[in-house]
Amino acid sequence: MSLSRRDILALGAAATFAGSAGLARGEEAETPLRDLAKAKGLYFGSAVGAGPKGSLTGSFEDPKYRAILARECGVLVPENELKWYVVRARGPQAFDFERADRIAEFAKANGQALRGHTLLWHHPQWFPAWTKTYDFGPRPAEAAARMVTEHIQTLCQRYPQMISWDVVNETVDPKDGSIRSTFLSDAMGKEPVLDLSFHVAREAAPKARLVYNDYMSQEAGNEKHRYGVLKLLEGFRKRGTPVDALGIQSHIGAENADSFTGFGKPQSKDWTAFLNDVTGMGYDLLVTEFDVHDKGLPYDFAARDAAVAAYAKAFLDQILDYRQTKEVLAWGMVDKYSWLQNQWLREDRKPKRPTLYDDDYRPKPLREAVAAALRAAPAR
Secondary structure: OOOOHHHHHHHHHHOOOOOOOOOOOOHHHOOOHHHHHHHOOOEEEEEEOOOOOOOOOOHHHOHHHHHHHHHHOOEEEEOOOOOHHHHOOOOOOOOOOHHHHHHHHHHHHOOOEEEEEEEEEOOHHHOOHHHHHOOOOOOHHHHHHHHHHHHHHHHHHHOOOEEEEEEEEOOEOOOOOOEOOOHHHHHHOHHHHHHHHHHHHHHHOOOOEEEEEEOOOOEOOOHHHHHHHHHHHHHHHHHOOOOOEEEEOOEEEOOOOOOOOOOOOEOHHHHHHHHHHHHHOOOEEEEEEEEEEOOOOOOOHHHHHHHHHHHHHHHHHHHHOOOOEEEEEEOOOEHHHOHHHHOOOOOOOOOOOOOOEOOOOOEOHHHHHHHHHHHHOOOO
């Protein structure tokens, strides 16, 4: 589906009243999350995918979903549209911005900011196929540096409205805390490609918050991952790499394993120490991909939603208590479009309920938990 400018503007106007998104009775009286966040000096927003209509990645094609975004979100994040495997799928010389441009146009029409995800997903699995056999020639380090520089400059110049960028995403291997190898780091070195990415991003997007983004979490089993991220952040500081913030993806809840039930076990003391170490180095914090994995919880909606909301509220209360936390971004707003629906399935094979709105576009207890956490947060 392609929206004209008139369509987008009309949609933005329609979203100013409740009911356009199928909201529950009385929800029109609720303060939008974007406004609750703004009152505390924060941004609230969500990822949105402009993939095929009807798919998990195609939430933007759903007018009811777009209306929820227009009402609730002060910032939008293209879910996949700026990743290498989408924007450079056709080869090293080609860029495709059609999907990302539609999201950017919608955000502009609705007075929303944009944040960028991601300039470099430094994980070999998520580069386009052509990179597997790409030949950098006789001077690979120089050629790889040119490719990284061109990529970052091209994206930053096309979207100068970005308030923050995930410059590098998921370069730490959770198994041992090491930096992952990719076709770029093989050509120019692990630390050099990361440092170059941030330096180029600083020059190309001088007003944007530059973020290292990763999925280390509070639950047991993340110890090596957290250690590796701290080591990476320490290295950035020692080398003068211009990194402003740590993006904490915040895919909280159940462990991402097929055999697991219930929630993970938060390591409260260790998690607090981790956050203190990060902020103590002068980094800001962002909640970048928030959802709650309810894989092992009972099917009963009331019990499940209550447990999800309580778990989320405790997590958000702690991280929002840090005034260094500047943005809270959900990884989707409606259950049926969540990436978790086709990952680590429930034993009963029933759909999950990991986001703020259910499949009928009605707000859930998780939405109120987020609102309550924002209301309780200290002002930035």
